[in-house]
Amino acid sequence: MADVTFTVDGKKLTAPAGTLLIDACRKAGIEIPAFCYYPGLSLQAACRMCVVRQEKVPKLQTACTTQVAEGQVFITESPEIAEARKGTIELLLGNHPLDCPVCDAGGECELQDMTFKYGAGESLYAEAKQHREEQQWSPAVFYDRPRCILCYRCTRMCGEGMDVWALGVQSRGVRSVITPNGGDRLDCEQCGMCIDVCPVGALTSGSYRYKTRPWEMKHVSTVCTHCADGCRVTLGVRQIDGDAVIIRSDNRDKGGINGDFLCAKGRFGFDFVESRERLSTPMVRNAAGKLEPATWAQALAAAASKLKEIRETRGGASIGVIGSNRTTNEENYLLQKFARTVLHTNNIDHARSTDYAAFARALAGHKDKTASLRDIAAAPAILLVGGNPTEEHPLLAWILRTNVRLNKARLYIANSQSIKLERQAKAVQGLPPNGYKDLTSILDRNDSDFAKAVMAEESLVVIFGSDFRGQGVEDLVAWGLKRGPNPDSVRFAIVGDHSNSRGAADMGLFPDLLPGYVPVTEPGAFAEYPGLPAAPGKTLPEMFAAAGKGDLGALLVVGANPVGKQGMDAAALKNTFVVVQDLFLTETAALADAVFPAASLYEKAGTVTSTYGDLQLVKKAADRAGVKPDFEILVRLAEEMGADVKALVPFGKGGVSADLGQSRGAQAGEADRHAVWLAAQGLEPRLSPLDPLAVLDEIERLVPGYTLDRINLLSGNDVRTELGAAQGRSASSSDGAGLIVPAHDSLFTSATLGRYSFALKDLERHQTQAVTESAAD
Amino acid sequence: MSSETMSIFSPRLAARFDALVAKYPVKRSALVPMLLYAQDEIGYLSDAVIAEVAERIGITELDVRNVATYYSMLRFKPAGKYNIQVCTNISCMLRGGYDILDRFQKELGVGHKGITSDGVFSLEEVECIGACCWAPAIQVNYDFHDELKPELVPGILEGYRAKAGFPGDGSTSLGRKAEGKAPHA
Ligand code: SF4
Ligand code: SF4
Ligand code: SF4
Ligand code: FES
Ligand code: FES
Numbered sequence: 001m002a003d004v005t006f007t008v009d010g011k012k013l014t015a016p017a018g019t020l021l022i023d024a025c026r027k028a029g030i031e032i033p034a035f036c037y038y039p040g041l042s043l044q045a046a047c048r049m050c051v052v053r054q055e056k057v058p059k060l061q062t063a064c065t066t067q068v069a070e071g072q073v074f075i076t077e078s079p080e081i082a083e084a085r086k087g088t089i090e091l092l093l094g095n096h097p098l099d100c101p102v103c104d105a106g107g108e109c110e111l112q113d114m115t116f117k118y119g120a121g122e123s124l125y126a127e128a129k130q131h132r133e134e135q136q137w138s139p140a141v142f143y144d145r146p147r148c149i150l151c152y153r154c155t156r157m158c159g160e161g162m163d164v165w166a167l168g169v170q171s172r173g174v175r176s177v178i179t180p181n182g183g184d185r186l187d188c189e190q191c192g193m194c195i196d197v198c199p200v201g202a203l204t205s206g207s208y209r210y211k212t213r214p215w216e217m218k219h220v221s222t223v224c225t226h227c228a229d230g231c232r233v234t235l236g237v238r239q240i241d242g243d244a245v246i247i248r249s250d251n252r253d254k255g256g257i258n259g260d261f262l263c264a265k266g267r268f269g270f271d272f273v274e275s276r277e278r279l280s281t282p283m284v285r286n287a288a289g290k291l292e293p294a295t296w297a298q299a300l301a302a303a304a305s306k307l308k309e310i311r312e313t314r315g316g317a318s319i320g321v322i323g324s325n326r327t328t329n330e331e332n333y334l335l336q337k338f339a340r341t342v343l344h345t346n347n348i349d350h351a352r353s354t355d356y357a358a359f360a361r362a363l364a365g366h367k368d369k370t371a372s373l374r375d376i377a378a379a380p381a382i383l384l385v386g387g388n389p390t391e392e393h394p395l396l397a398w399i400l401r402t403n404v405r406l407n408k409a410r411l412y413i414a415n416s417q418s419i420k421l422e423r424q425a426k427a428v429q430g431l432p433p434n435g436y437k438d439l440t441s442i443l444d445r446n447d448s449d450f451a452k453a454v455m456a457e458e459s460l461v462v463i464f465g466s467d468f469r470g471q472g473v474e475d476l477v478a479w480g481l482k483r484g485p486n487p488d489s490v491r492f493a494i495v496g497d498h499s500n501s502r503g504a505a506d507m508g509l510f511p512d513l514l515p516g517y518v519p520v521t522e523p524g525a526f527a528e529y530p531g532l533p534a535a536p537g538k539t540l541p542e543m544f545a546a547a548g549k550g551d552l553g554a555l556l557v558v559g560a561n562p563v564g565k566q567g568m569d570a571a572a573l574k575n576t577f578v579v580v581q582d583l584f585l586t587e588t589a590a591l592a593d594a595v596f597p598a599a600s601l602y603e604k605a606g607t608v609t610s611t612y613g614d615l616q617l618v619k620k621a622a623d624r625a626g627v628k629p630d631f632e633i634l635v636r637l638a639e640e641m642g643a644d645v646k647a648l649v650p651f652g653k654g655g656v657s658a659d660l661g662q663s664r665g666a667q668a669g670e671a672d673r674h675a676v677w678l679a680a681q682g683l684e685p686r687l688s689p690l691d692p693l694a695v696l697d698e699i700e701r702l703v704p705g706y707t708l709d710r711i712n713l714l715s716g717n718d719v720r721t722e723l724g725a726a727q728g729r730s731a732s733s734s735d736g737a738g739l740i741v742p743a744h745d746s747l748f749t750s751a752t753l754g755r756y757s758f759a760l761k762d763l764e765r766h767q768t769q770a771v772t773e774s775a776a777d
Numbered sequence: 778m779s780s781e782t783m784s785i786f787s788p789r790l791a792a793r794f795d796a797l798v799a800k801y802p803v804k805r806s807a808l809v810p811m812l813l814y815a816q817d818e819i820g821y822l823s824d825a826v827i828a829e830v831a832e833r834i835g836i837t838e839l840d841v842r843n844v845a846t847y848y849s850m851l852r853f854k855p856a857g858k859y860n861i862q863v864c865t866n867i868s869c870m871l872r873g874g875y876d877i878l879d880r881f882q883k884e885l886g887v888g889h890k891g892i893t894s895d896g897v898f899s900l901e902e903v904e905c906i907g908a909c910c911w912a913p914a915i916q917v918n919y920d921f922h923d924e925l926k927p928e929l930v931p932g933i934l935e936g937y938r939a940k941a942g943f944p945g946d947g948s949t950s951l952g953r954k955a956e957g958k959a960p961h962a
Contacts, residue, residue, distance in 0.1 A: 168843035181839040 006072040015068055022050055022063040025076065032076055033085060033114055035199050036151040037064035040406060041160055044152050048088050049114065052076045060084055082118055089120040095129050095174060096200075097146045105201030107214045111149060130174060137186035139762040140206045140268055141195060145177050148202035154178060154194035161261075163401055163423060164188045178202070187770035189747055190763045191394070192267040196250055196260055207268050207759050208248045212238055217247055220621035221255055221716055223608050225326060225499045225601035226265035226750045229395035230373070230610030230718065232256025233266050235602060235621035244623035246270045246602060255716050257373045257614070263394035265750050268759040270602065273622055275756040277584050279597035280626030291595065296628075296636075303579045303594040304640035307343065310553035310577060316344025316533060320543035320552050323350040323509035324559025324630070325498035326753075328606030328618055330692035331630045332500070332507035333515055333699050334649065335558055338634050341529050342643040343556075346511050346520055346537030351566055352739050354466040354496035354611075355473050356505035360517035362477035363492070363724040369481070370723050371461045371491035373612045377403055379491075381410045381457040385476075386436055386467030390420040391746050393495055393611075396463070397421060412454050414439050416467075427453050436467045440479040459488040465495040470737025496611045497743040498751065499601060503609040506703070506721065510736075511537035516704035517723075525702050528673065530647060539739055540566065548572035554579070558630050559598060561586040561752055566741060581633050584756060597627045600753075604629035606692040607713070614718035615708060632690050639689075650674045651686045651694045677701045785825050790818050794833055804834045808844055812851055821855045849903075857892050857899035859937045861885075862916045865902050868909035873926070877913050878902055880927040884934055897941050898934070 001016040008025055015024040022032050023039070035047035043065050051060040055073035060081065063074075075081070092111065100106045115121070132145040152169065155178065159165040166188035170179040180186040195203040217236035224231040232255050236248035249270045254260050282299030283291040294302070310319060321339040323332055339348045363369055376382065377399045389397035397420075403409040404424040413422055414429040416436070422428050429450040431439065443451045454460070462480050464473075473494070480490040496502055508515035514526045520536050523529070538546060540562060546552040548569065554577040562568040564587030573591050580592040589595050601608070603622045606629075609615045628636075639645050646652065653675070678685060678697060686694035699706050705722035713719045743751055748764035750757065784791040793814065797807040808830070815826045822845055831838045845851045863881060865874040881900055885893050892899040908914035911923030915933075922933055 165837060165839070168839040170843055170846040172847045179839070179842070181837065 004068055004070040006068050006070065006074070008074045009076055013068075017069060018067045020064060021052065021061075021066040021068055021074065024068050025063065030076055032063045033110075033117070034064055035110060035114075035149060036153065038153045038156070038197055040402065041153070041156040044156065047149070047151055049085055051081060051084050053078060053081060085114070086118040086120045089115055089118055090123060090125070092149050093120060093123060094125045095146055096149070097129060097131070099147075102210070103147070103201035104204045104209050105198075109201060110199035132177075135184060136206075137180045137182075137184070138188075138190055138206070138766050139759070140190045140192055140264065141180075141186055142204045142206060142209060143178060143180075144202050144204065147200050148178055149200055150176055150178075151199060153197040153199065154203055157193045157197045158188070160405065161398070161401075162189060162191060162193055163420070164191075167194060182770060185766075185770065187767070189390075189394075190264040190268075190767065191262065192250075192264065193261065196262075196267075205248070205268070207271065208236075211247050212236075218244075219252060220619050221253055222602065222619045222621055223256075223499065223616050224262070224266040225753065226269055227263075227393060227395075227745065228496050228498055228501050228611035229258075229393050230256075230499070230608065230612070230614055230616055231258040231262055231266050231395050232616065232716075233262060235270065237621050243625060244621070246273055246622045256616070257377065257718060258395050258398070261395060261398045264747055264763055265394075265754075265760060268763065269748075269750060269754065269757045271759045272583070272753045272756040273600050273602055273624070275584070275758075277756055278624070278627070279583060279585060279589075279595065280624070281597060283592075283595040285593045291590075291592070299594050299596060300636050300640045303596075304637055306577050306593070307554055307556070307579070307637075308641045311343055314553045317347065317537070318546075318551060318553040319343045319345045320347040320538060320546070320555045321345065321349075322540060322543070322555065322557045322560045322562055323348065323504055325350060325353065325501045325504050325751075326601060327500060327504075327559050327630050328601070328604065328608055328692060329500065329503040329507055329615070329699060330606045330695040331558070331634070332504050332509055333703075334631060334634050334695055336508045336515065337529065337648060338638055338643075339556075340514075340532050342638050342641060342648065344531050344533055346533045346535065347543055347552075348509055348537060349511055349540040349543070349739075350504045350509040351540065351560055351562065351741065352505070352736060353498060353501050353742050354494055355469040355737060355740050356494065356496060356502060357510060357513060357517060357736050358468075358470050358473040359477070359492070359494045360505075360723050362474040364517075366481060366724040367722060368487040368724070369477075369491055370613050371463070371493040372614050372718070372720050373399060373493075373610065374614075374718075375491055376400070376461055376463070376493060376612070378407070379403065379409060379461040380407075380459055381412070381454075382461045382463060383412045383414070383454055384421065385414045385439060385462065385464040386416070387463075387465040387495060388415075388417070388419045388421075389495075392465075392497070392744065394747065396495065400424060410453070410457070412450065414450075437472055437475070440476060443479075459490075461491045461493065463493045463495065466740055466742040468494075469740050472737070493612050497745060500608040502611045502613065503607075506609055506706070506723075507699070511539055511542075515699065515702065516706065518704065539736070541568070541739070544568045544572045547576045550575050552576045557581070557588055557592070558634075559583075561588045563587040563591065565751065581630050583627075584752065586752060596633045598633065599624070599627045599629040603627065604631070604692075606631070607696060609721060610718070613721045613723055615706075615713065615721050616718045617713055617716060629692075631692050631695075635689050645689050649686075649689045649691075649694050650698055651689045651691060653685050674698065674701060785829055786815065786818060790814060798833055805836055805840075808834055808836075808841065809848070812841075812845055812848075816851060821852045823853075855892070855896075858897050858941055859917050860899045860901065862901045862903040862906065864904070864906045864908070864912070864914050864916075866905040866909075868905070869913040872912040874913040876927045877915065877925050877930065880930040881915075884930055897938060 001018050003014050004017045005014050013028050025032050033049045035049050036044040045062045045065045050063040052063045053075040054061045134144045136142050155167040158167045166181045168179050195205045217238050220235045224233045232251055233249050234252040235246050237244045238247050249267050251260055251262055281293045282296055284294040284299050284302045286292050323335050336348050339345055401424050404411050410426040411424050412427050413425045414431055416431045416433040427450040443454055446455050468476055483489040512520055518524055557580045563570045570591055578592040579594045580589040581596040581598045582589050583598055583600055605620045606618045607615050608618055638648050700708055709719040748760045754760050794811055798804045801807055811830050816822055819826055827838050827841045831841045863878045882888055885898050887893055887900055889902045906916050908921055908923050913925050914923040
């Protein structure tokens with residue numbers, strides 16, 4: 001809409017006509033207090049805190065509902081306004097208990113802040129306060145009735161934001177209370193969004209309540225470790241007994257594409273970190289065949305000497321490596337480099353949850369065709385094929401709902417089952433369970449309402465997941481690419497499962513693909529890897545098959561549990577020397593000959609890539625005695641094996657050395673390509689072999705598509721990576737479609753981590769009970 | 778929903794609801810009248826009433842409760858067969874409304890929101906019932922009694938007791954039942 005000019009407190013402001021005054025003011029740095037107004041939710045005008053004086057209007061107006069128009073004149077602070085706001089606060093405090101000293105919200109409470117500012121310290125109201133007991137609605141959500149100021153943020157957040165509608169307002173007058181759908185219990189998605197938006201301490205969180213005062217925590221902004229959507233989380237950390245312990249998780253600074261959104265896993269599922277079953281000391285199998293605690297030095301020596309011996313006696317091809325979906329990009333990169341240049345094997349794989357390799361193959365040579373989550377959030381039309389984001393990708397579901405609600409985006413759903421997001425859909429196409437391959441022809445026939453609507457869209461984001469694999473991905477993408485070369489005519493997003501599944505694939509945890517989906521057989525820039533084996537290696541099941549036949553001398557497993565999760569045969573490993581780095585003694589770790597206790601994503605630094613290709617910085621929040629990041633374990637292992645650590649991690653002056661004999665090309669005759677690249681990027685050499693950023697530098701230098709916007713990245717924003725960058729290469733020879741095993745995690749499960757989260761198990765139990773109870777009715 | 782087979786309401790009321798939900802641009806506009814009629818027939822808004830009303834309108838039970846709890850004339854527990862509402866708002870108060878209320882309490886042995894043990898009467902103190910010109914006034918179910926004096930109270934109760942089919946000594950068959958004894962035991 002056209003811009004209009006109006007005056008606020010004597011300042012001329014300009015904003016599009018129809019903008020809410022409160023938003024226009026906030027943008028201009030004029031703060032207007034508000035309890036009920038919450039950006040993105042419907043208007044309530046229930047609290048009267050935002051009142052302002054508008055010229056020529058007899059009564060004070062609510063800034064949260066006033067739309068700006070040409071020539072208006074407003075005053076936002078005056079004795080009259082202060083008096084009105086003070087009166088409002090006084091009424092709110094009439095029944096509000098003054099238990100701020102023990103209230104969770106104390107120090108972060110909007111009512112406290114407003115009382116401080118407008119000073120309704122005394123009350124004219126002399127009656128006894130109406131007290132009512134606090135209620136527990138679920139393991140996650142508690143409600144303290146007298147503290148509630150009835151701003152309706154929670155009911156709107158749950159209804160409009162989450163599309164759950166589990167909260168209502170009952171009774172009236174001073175008796176009004178917020179009520180959950182189950183009468184005294186809450187049957188919902190347990191996201192905790194209601195707690196997050198509550199301006200006071202009326203809704204409190206089961207995991208955080210009465211644990212600490214907000215100012216006693218250190219707040220670290222990092223990335224959620226649970227699903228592949230890449231929510232930023234702010235972890236509140238406190239020193240307890242020498243460890244830095246996570247007390248709370250929210251997204252306090254609203255940084256990241258998720259804004260204030262977190263699902264139950266991101267908000268409550270951090271407690272696996274503190275699980276009593278966390279490994280905290282290395283273990284080595286003794287002569288009697290039992291795992292016993294060892295020092296780091298002993299365990300590193302045991303693992304390194306054996307790996308070295310096997311490499312030397314039986315060759316690198318008799319060693320296998322399995323990487324993780326949850327470790328950082330730097331760790332994944334380092335792991336494959338360690339495998340290829342120190343162990344001399346291409347036998348490296350990971351548990352694949354979706355077919356990123358096929359996606360890269362399909363997009364090879366087509367730049368700007370992937371959709372970041374920000375693209376999805378702003379897309380006018382989205383075709384969602386398969387999957388159930390509400391359960392498996394809560395942030396994606398939130399982004400889609402928000403885009404439909406606030407921007408009137410058109411969502412089209414093709415699915416073999418009925419999913420909750422259909423409520424937001426413009427059109428739905430049912431498909432038989434194995435009918436996804438027919439979708440493109442249904443669309444091309446253009447004879448159903450669904451097809452006509454989709455085909456009429458000028459700009460479309462196509463989102464799909466593990467329902468498409470191998471050729472299926474290629475066909476779908478090829479169909480989409482026919483829509484034309486304009487980048488916005490079509491963009492694609494592929495959804496995989498875990499927090500760095502995309503990073504595991506992008507960083508080359510494949511037997512046939514190097515980082516950036518570069519084939520091992522045509523290594524290009526990776527030719528600088530010393531001793532890179534030329535032939536593709538074994539896939540995960542092939543490694544186990546080889547082990548079963550006695551052909552796998554050693555297996556290094558980092559943050560994965562192929563025996564427990566991929567159903568691999570434990571007996572196959574009986575003649576294999578197994579080294580495991582993990583948080584817990586998983587089924588696989590229990591079979592190992594050496595076990596290293598690893599740090600979780602919340603205990604280390606690096607980067608991860610969301611399934612949409614958005615790369616974000618991970619910061620160390622918690623600290624736990626005894627564990628080490630996988631990065632460090634790998635570097636130490638390499639060092640112990642006598643490898644040239646400098647060649648592995650380019651640190652110090654002069655990093656990796658390239659061949660001096662090169663006579664052509666930009667870097668002809670350069671002794672150290674990495675140093676040249678660093679200098680060209682204006683970067684300093686890294687000082688420590690344990691600095692993940694040293695590897696990030698190398699990733700950026702060598703991996704196609706990982707040209708990063710560093711300024712943005714380091715200031716905490718998500719930056720894009722480019723999947724179509726594997727220019728024109730036939731990105732892969734093998735068809736990995738058969739290796740895809742989706743995790744199908746739900747709202748309260750998170751693969752191995754979920755098993756050790758008491759909070760998530762508790763929520764799942766609560767919700768299962770809610771379901772059985774209503775079924776019994 | 779096929780109202781004949783599944784409804785907890787009488788066929789007549791079910792048919793009335795079918796017509797009511799079709800009457801407004803949005804179905805939920807029918808909510809308040811439906812609740813009132815349902816209460817008249819069933820006696821109160823039981824969980825089953827709320828569930829069926831929610832289903833008929835296509836909203837959640839929580840939505841129904843959000844609205845229903847707002848209205849003091851809608852109740853969630855059974856009342857007596859005759860619900861006596863005594864007005865003590867300003868006109869009635871000035872003309873002796875509290876004396877009327879006191880007398881009812883004494884006669885029935887129950888207070889505000891109480892039910893007699895035989896289930897025949899319940900008592901409520903209410904705000905203005907719109908009969909100020911003839912204050913003090915009471916409302917018994919949908920009937921009004923006005924220009925009252927305390928001494929008229931026993932007669933009013935007697936009348937309703939007779940209508941309920943019970944003698945006035947309280948030892949009614951329903952009363953006995955309520956005490957757990959069968960009438961012919
Ligand atoms: S936890 Fe989430 S789904 Fe449950 S009531 Fe709160 S906002 Fe609604
Ligand atoms: S519980 Fe909190 S968010 Fe909900 S209405 Fe009360 S004060 Fe507002
Ligand atoms: S949506 Fe995914 S990334 Fe976001 S909080 Fe939930 S589990 Fe974590
Ligand atoms: S913020 Fe405007 S009335 Fe509450
Ligand atoms: S005051 Fe009693 S009927 Fe109006």
